Amino acid sequence: MAFVATRYAARTVGRNLRRTVLSIVGIAIGCVLALFMESLNRGKGELIARAGASGGVGHLRVVPEGWRERRDVRLRLADWQADLAAARAEPGVVLATSRARAQVLLAMGTHVVPVEMVGVEPALEPKTFRYVQAMAEGRYLRDGDPGGVVVGRAIADRLSAGVDDEIVATAMGKGGEIQSAMFRIVGIVATGSEDADATICQVARPDLERFLGVPGAGEVTIIVSDYRRIDAIRAALLPKLAPGDDVVTLSDLTPEIEGHLAQDAATARVISAIILLIVLLGVASAQLAAVLERRREFAVLSALGMSGTRMVRLIVEEALMLGVAGALVALAIGLPLVWRFARGGLDFGRYLGGSYSFAGVLLEPVIYGDFGWWIAPYVFVVSIAATTVASLYPAWYAARTDPAVALRVAQ
Amino acid sequence: MSSIVRARGLTKAFGAGSQQVWALRGVDLDVGAGEFLALVGPSGSGKTTLLNLLGALDAPTGGELLVLDRPVASLSKRERARLRLMSIGFVFQAYNLVPVLTARENVEFVLELQGMGGGRRGRAAEILRELGLGDLADRRINELSGGQQQRVAVARAVAARPAIVLADEPTANLDGENAETLMHLMRDLRDRHGMTFIFSTHDPRVVAHAVRVVTLVDGRVARDEPKPGEAPHEILSASGVLHAAPGG
Numbered sequence: 127m128a129f130v131a132t133r134y135a136a137r138t139v140g141r142n143l144r145r146t147v148l149s150i151v152g153i154a155i156g157c158v159l160a161l162f163m164e165s166l167n168r169g170k171g172e173l174i175a176r177a178g179a180s181g182g183v184g185h186l187r188v189v190p191e192g193w194r195e196r197r198d199v200r201l202r203l204a205d206w207q208a209d210l211a212a213a214r215a216e217p218g219v220v221l222a223t224s225r226a227r228a229q230v231l232l233a234m235g236t237h238v239v240p241v242e243m244v245g246v247e248p249a250l251e252p253k254t255f256r257y258v259q260a261m262a263e264g265r266y267l268r269d270g271d272p273g274g275v276v277v278g279r280a281i282a283d284r285l286s287a288g289v290d291d292e293i294v295a296t297a298m299g300k301g302g303e304i305q306s307a308m309f310r311i312v313g314i315v316a317t318g319s320e321d322a323d324a325t326i327c328q329v330a331r332p333d334l335e336r337f338l339g340v341p342g343a344g345e346v347t348i349i350v351s352d353y354r355r356i357d358a359i360r361a362a363l364l365p366k367l368a369p370g371d372d373v374v375t376l377s378d379l380t381p382e383i384e385g386h387l388a389q390d391a392a393t394a395r396v397i398s399a400i401i402l403l404i405v406l407l408g409v410a411s412a413q414l415a416a417v418l419e420r421r422r423e424f425a426v427l428s429a430l431g432m433s434g435t436r437m438v439r440l441i442v443e444e445a446l447m448l449g450v451a452g453a454l455v456a457l458a459i460g461l462p463l464v465w466r467f468a469r470g471g472l473d474f475g476r477y478l479g480g481s482y483s484f485a486g487v488l489l490e491p492v493i494y495g496d497f498g499w500w501i502a503p504y505v506f507v508v509s510i511a512a513t514t515v516a517s518l519y520p521a522w523y524a525a526r527t528d529p530a531v532a533l534r535v536a537q
Numbered sequence: 538m539s540s541i542v543r544a545r546g547l548t549k550a551f552g553a554g555s556q557q558v559w560a561l562r563g564v565d566l567d568v569g570a571g572e573f574l575a576l577v578g579p580s581g582s583g584k585t586t587l588l589n590l591l592g593a594l595d596a597p598t599g600g601e602l603l604v605l606d607r608p609v610a611s612l613s614k615r616e617r618a619r620l621r622l623m624s625i626g627f628v629f630q631a632y633n634l635v636p637v638l639t640a641r642e643n644v645e646f647v648l649e650l651q652g653m654g655g656g657r658r659g660r661a662a663e664i665l666r667e668l669g670l671g672d673l674a675d676r677r678i679n680e681l682s683g684g685q686q687q688r689v690a691v692a693r694a695v696a697a698r699p700a701i702v703l704a705d706e707p708t709a710n711l712d713g714e715n716a717e718t719l720m721h722l723m724r725d726l727r728d729r730h731g732m733t734f735i736f737s738t739h740d741p742r743v744v745a746h747a748v749r750v751v752t753l754v755d756g757r758v759a760r761d762e763p764k765p766g767e768a769p770h771e772i773l774s775a776s777g778v779l780h781a782a783p784g785g
Contacts, residue, residue: 130638130646137637426633429594430693431622432650433615530595533629534585 131436135443139451142416146448149412153452156405157509158460160398164504165464166472167391168496174376174383175353182255183379184347185356186363188213191370194378199227199242199344200298205368206343212366213348218359220351223250224343226334230297232277232327234285241281241327243295245334245343254347257317258328264289264313267330274330275309278323279316287311300339307337402512409516413445417520424524425532434525441524445517446510453509457502467495541700541733542568542591546600548756549586560586562756563600568735570700573727575747576737582753584737585705591735592625592703593617605700622650626694628704628736632686634678640665640689641674644696651697664692668722684715688722695726702726704736708743720746 139146177183188209190201203209206224213222226245231238248267252259258266258276267274275293277285287293292310299305315326335341350359353376360373367373377384417424424437471494547564550557561583568574568591576584589595590602593609594617602609605624612620621627634643641661648657665674668688678686687707694702704723708716724746727734736743744750752760 130642130649133642134635134638134646141637422633423635426627426629427635428618429592429621429627430647430650431618431620431625433618433622436650530589533589533594 131440132443135440136447138416138420139444139447142419145412145416149409149448150451150455152405152408153448153509153513154455154459156402156512157452157456157505158463159401160508161456161460161464161501161505162467162495163394163398165467165495165497165501166493167394168500169468169471169494170387170390172353172496173493174380174387177376177380177383179349179353180254180256182257182347183376184254185350185353185376186213186348186360187374187379188346188348188363188367189372189374190344191372194372194374199229200340202226202340202342202344203346203368204370206346208368209346209371210343213346213363216359216363216366218350218352218355219348219363221250221253221349222346223247223254224331224346226331226340226342226344228297228334228338230295230327232281232285232293232295234287234291234293237285237287239281239284241277242325243275243297243327243329243334245331246328248330251328254349257322258315258326260315260317261313262316264311266313267328269330271312272330272333273308273310274312274333276313276315276326276328277311278326279314280320280323281327282311282314284324289314295337297338305338307333309333402508406512406516409445409448409513410519413441413517413520414523416444417441417524420524421527421532424527425529428527428529429533437525437527438518438521441521442514442517445513445521449510449513450506452513453506456505456509460505461501464495464497464501468497469494471495539570540567540603541570541605542566542735543603544590544600545602547587547590547597547602548599549583549590549595550598560756561590561597564753564756564758566751566758566761568733570733571727571731572733572735573724573746573748574733574735575744575750576735576753577739577744577750578753578759583756584753586756587753588703588705588735588737591701592627593620622647623697624700626697626699626702626732628687628690628694628702628707630706630709632678632683632690632710634686634689634693636678639675639677640670640681640685640692643678643689644693647693647696653697661692661696664696665689667726668692682715684711684718687711687715687719691719691723691726695730695732698730699732701733701735704734706738706740707736708738708740713742716740716742 175185179185188203190203192198193201210222210224213219224247228243229240230243231240246267248269252266262279267276282288285293289311292308294306295309296304296306309329315323317323317326331343350356356375360375364373427437471492474491474493544564544566547561548559549561550559552558564587576587578584590597590609591604593604593612597610604620607620609617635646638646641658644661644664645657648660653660662671662674665671668691670685670688670692673681673685678689681689687710708719711719720743723734726732738744750760750762751758
């Protein structure tokens with residue numbers, strides 16, 4: 127059997143139905159907005175993971191010793207084949223592919239373009255960098271088809287080159303001497319982002335090895351099945367690599383994006399806090415009005431010996447009931463909304479174009495909200511915390527009621 | 538008979554400086570256990586102020602006031618609340634019941650505040666039966682008549698068997714029959730449980746039941762009749778009450 131105080135609190139909540147309903151709706155709207163922002167923030171984690179999976183970065187990358195400090199593309203793995211085999215054998219790894227990079231100068235006729243040339247495994251690369259699947263002209267690289275190069279539209283335009291044109295690549299070789307090689311453009315990629323198109327220059331990795339005279343791969347790019355396990359897989363893989371080789375994570379590879387999204391998340395949380403503060407003030411105002419209306423009642427309770435602490439508890443209990451009701455309404459409104467957001471996503475493509483690059487990484491401009499078990503506890507905690515905080519001042523005000531003064535005024 | 542209330546030179550002022558108004562100007566009063574005492578006097582004579590002090594609702598400005606041997610002036614707000622909760626019951630002119638609770642819940646609430654455990658529901662039902670409200674225990678307050686509401690208020694005041702019950706104009710809103718019934722019930726409770734009843738009143742029917750009548754005039758005790766020889770109307774006429782408006 128509930129305490130009389132609890133029944134009293136519950137019936138008081140229902141005393142002024144219009145005010146109670148308005149308070150609950152206010153709390154619910156605030157919670158839904160906060161929920162939407164939180165879902166968006168959490169969805170941005172997935173956005174980065176998607177960039178890793180399809181934008182060429184990878185979720186994890188095996189790199190040579192010293193790469194973390196120097197980020198020098200001329201560095202090569204101690205034993206890339208052993209590293210590749212270890213990565214492919216690791217549970218949770220969906221795909222692993224080797225790459226090598228070099229700073230080169232592409233030239234055709236009187237046109238030159240400096241670019242980072244990437245030696246890839248032609249059969250696997252489109253699975254880690256899905257934008258090269260959409261060729262604007264020509265085709266992608268093939269195994270056993272030496273001398274081919276795929277470039278982005280921006281590079282082709284700067285060179286005034288087209289498919290089947292031959293271009294000269296010049297780079298620094300193993301001993302510091304200048305090396306040159308001729309490549310034939312087999313395909314031109316148009317990602318939708320000119321910045322990204324200006325960075326795409328891919329050849330088969332054996333071609334790059336021959337061109338530079340430097341054997342081996344400079345990295346093994348890894349895609350995992352669950353991006354939330356990136357750190358766990360890194361920890362498991364690290365001891366299985368060739369001595370000296372290291373594994374870096376997506377966060378290590380894209381610190382600018384992480385920082386940018388963290389800043390976005392902080393801004394979104396500040397906005398949520400402002401929304402909740404406005405809701406909180408509204409609820410506090412309604413609660414205070416309710417307390418003022420019941421001043422005589424509180425005076426009588428005080429005269430009967432109810433302590434200030436118990437009075438605070440009574441009003442906080444009333445607020446808790448409003449909070450629970452607000453949370454239930456928020457879930458009823460918010461769950462379908464966030465579900466829809468998580469399924470369909472928010473497409474910023476019309477404002478940013480088909481793709482968007484940030485810090486050289488291609489991002490698909492669609493953000494999907496996160497939908498999970500966290501939603502119910504989140505809504506309840508936000509709603510109950512907001513209403514409890516909102517009730518503190520009215521509760522303190524009620525607890526200060528001087529019974530003699532209040533009863534004299536009432537008379 | 539031992540004193541459960543002792544006042545010496547009791548004063549109470551409201552406001553400050555030139556705005557200061559003296560409601561009590563030096564009251565001397567001793568009340569023994571089990572008394573059935575009426576406070577009478579014209580409006581503004583200080584009856585309600587004195588009741589508030591005796592009930593530890595307010596602190597005196599000067600003088601000495603002991604309630605159940607506790608010096609009210611030096612008690613903190615928390616201690617005064619505790620004293621009220623454990624030892625003093627209140628009956629108000631306007632009943633002042635909690636409207637969203639039933640009659641039984643109103644009574645039970647005080648017992649709950651006192652920290653009483655499982656037996657409070659039974660105790661509340663028992664006292665309501667004692668006051669002839671057994672059948673109405675589960676009615677909401679707005680479903681009860683004025684007389685019934687005031688009886689619930691009395692039940693709430695006496696449920697925890699306080700040493701003192703203070704009633705401010707308890708019959709002011711009741712018709713003659715209900716007023717008579719209420720006074721009989723209060724006398725009966727006093728006789729059976731030995732509680733001390735102190736009530737302010739303008740009502741001759743109430744004065745008729747009093748065993749002792751204290752008349753206040755201008756914040757001082759003008760008369761103190763342990764067993765009034767005069768008829769209630771004569772006492773009230775002598776103190777100017779029958780020519781004055783209620784309140785005070």
